[in-house]
Amino acid sequence: GENVEQHPSTLSVQEGDSAVIKCTYSDSASNYFPWYKQELGKRPQLIIDIRSNVGEKKDQRIAVTLNKTAKHFSLHITETQPEDSAVYFCAASGVQGAQKLVFGQGTRLTINP
């Protein structure tokens, strides 16, 4: 089955700097790659997603890139702010549907003022 590896597990950056989180997946049939943000004690919330027919997607300070050949995708956050501090999860799903997500282990991002 699908396996998603996420790195790093923790990331600390200065406010205003950029943060990059990387994920690799194993199943070449996967075609949907969302990123979820989970603040402490809160529910996971979708921040951006990308499908396999697209190489890059951007939404304000957040962007995701996908390399199907290498089977990896990355989350880029620019001009980081204190409210970006949270745990970020990448995920992948395939032919069984977008509801069956395989998640990475998560990255705890801390923004230092």
Added chain:
Amino acid sequence: KAGVTQTPRYLIKTRGQQVTLSCSPISGHRSVSWYQQTPGQGLQFLFEYFSETQRNKGNFPGRFSGRQFSNSRSEMNVSTLELGDSALYLCASSQQGANTGELFFGEGSRLTVL
């Protein structure tokens, strides 16, 4: 529009007992999926229901089961509880069937097994 509602939010059980968790999806959402979240294993898919039918199932033992009602509300049950079942159980709903994208998660039910 109300979000995904899960009850109970917290519960404590002892080994060998069983537990039933409930999830009410966002109005109009027909797909409900369940995930287990633990510090060690992260977020793991349990199962998904669509129109009262289990459409997908994760790699969990048969002690974990679920169902969906005609109003799309869903329940999951864990029988013969083990210490390792202590976790946050998250329910998520989505608008349609396959490959539609965003899951809307509830706040979760935190289960502690003693």
